[in-house]
Amino acid sequence: MNDLLETAIEAHGGLERWNQLNNVSARLIQGGALWALKGQAGVLDDVVVTASLHEERASHRPFGAADRHSSFTPERIAIEAGDGTALEALDQPRASFAGHTFETPWSTLQLAYFVGYAMWTYLTQPFTFAMPGFQTTELAPWNEGGQKWRRLGVTWPDYLATHSTEQTLYFAPTASLHATTTTSRSAAARARRTTSPTTTRSPASGSPPNTGSSRARPTASRSPSPSLSRSISARSRSSSTRKGKKESHVRRT
Numbered sequence: 001m002n003d004l005l006e007t008a009i010e011a012h013g014g015l016e017r018w019n020q021l022n023n024v025s026a027r028l029i030q031g032g033a034l035w036a037l038k039g040q041a042g043v044l045d046d047v048v049v050t051a052s053l054h055e056e057r058a059s060h061r062p063f064g065a066a067d068r069h070s071s072f073t074p075e076r077i078a079i080e081a082g083d084g085t086a087l088e089a090l091d092q093p094r095a096s097f098a099g100h101t102f103e104t105p106w107s108t109l110q111l112a113y114f115v116g117y118a119m120w121t122y123l124t125q126p127f128t129f130a131m132p133g134f135q136t137t138e139l140a141p142w143n144e145g146g147q148k149w150r151r152l153g154v155t156w157p158d159y160l161a162t163h164s165t166e167q168t169l170y171f172a173p174t175a176s177l178h179a180t181t182t183t184s185r186s187a188a189a190r191a192r193r194t195t196s197p198t199t200t201r202s203p204a205s206g207s208p209p210n211t212g213s214s215r216a217r218p219t220a221s222r223s224p225s226p227s228l229s230r231s232i233s234a235r236s237r238s239s240s241t242r243k244g245k246k247e248s249h250v251r252r253t
Contacts, residue, residue, distance in 0.1 A: 001130060004138045004152050004171065008126045011175035018053065018127045025050045026123065039105035044115065051120045053127070056160050058116040064108055072116025074161040077109050094161065117161040126152075126169065126177060133157025142170055149178065 001009075009015055030044040043064055051058040061069035063079060068087065071078045078089035090096060093113040106114070121128070129136055129152075139151040152169045156162050164182035172178050 002136055002138055002152075004150050005126065005129055005136050008152070008169075008171055008175045008177065009130065012126060012177075015127065015130060021053055023050055023052055024123045026119075028119075035111075037103065038111065040108070040111045043108070043111060049115075049119045049123075051123050053124060054131075056117070056120055058120045060112065060115060060119075063112060070112035070116060072113060072120070074117070074159065077113040077116065079108060079112060113161075118163070121162045125180075129154055131157075131160075133159065139168065144170070144178075147173060149173075150175075 009018075025048060027046070027048050028044065029046050035041050035044060044060070047060045047062065049058060049060050056072075056074055058072045059069050063070045067082045068079055069082075071080050071086075074094075076089060076091050077093045078086045080086050088109060090109045090113075093109060096107075096110060128134070134157060135155040137153045139153045142149045142151050149170045149172055152171065154167045154169060156165050156167070166182065168181045169177055170179040170181075
């Protein structure tokens with residue numbers, strides 16, 4: 001683990017504390033132009049997302065109906081009833097985006113896949129990068145508003161889904177994560193996970209677009225609760241890079 005990653009993880013609460021926890025949950029109120037463009041307006045207006053901290057799993061509820069929720073892993077997406085019965089499912093969901101343009105509507109399963117990996121990515125950084133298979137290196141610093149931000153280049157392993165295989169993260173002097181940018185690769189090289197740095201991209205890439213990195217950043221407590229069911233909570237509000245806003249109430253257990 002390089003110095004910047006170690007510093008960032010410690011600033012966010014440390015791996016020891018992180019490894020005591022299993023899940024993170026957040027209530028999200030999300031607006032913006034993308035959902036209507038994709039034919040999915042209103043689905044994410046008020047949902048609770050729950051993500052596993054040590055494997056890539058996530059679920060949004062309610063999802064499309066009060067008694068339904070999504071079930072995401074990199075290789076499968078499903079919409080399930082309250083008792084866990086799969087109502088519809090799709091294996092290898094990334095491949096279903098082949099040939100899409102930015103204006104192509106999404107199915108409910110495609111929406112569930114996109115928000116599943118996106119929220120798992122957002123809610124588990126920077127701790128994710130200590131998992132097996134990640135490659136990280138510190139890049140030249142970035143000057144922003146008179147501050148010098150340290151930059152971490154990250155290459156994601158093939159077994160995880162995210163916006164783009166190659167990402168650059170920007171850390172303020174306090175080592176808090178402030179921004180993320182992505183770098184596209186050719187579809188032939190990374191057909192499973194290729195997106196452009198912006199919301200417009202080549203139709204040949206066949207992957208969901210990166211809609212930006214606006215998100216809640218929960219901070220970890222350094223004084224663990226004595227109970228077996230430990231939790232960390234935080235509340236934040238951030239403006240979206242598009243129209244609308246996202247409000248989050250975050251709880252880790």
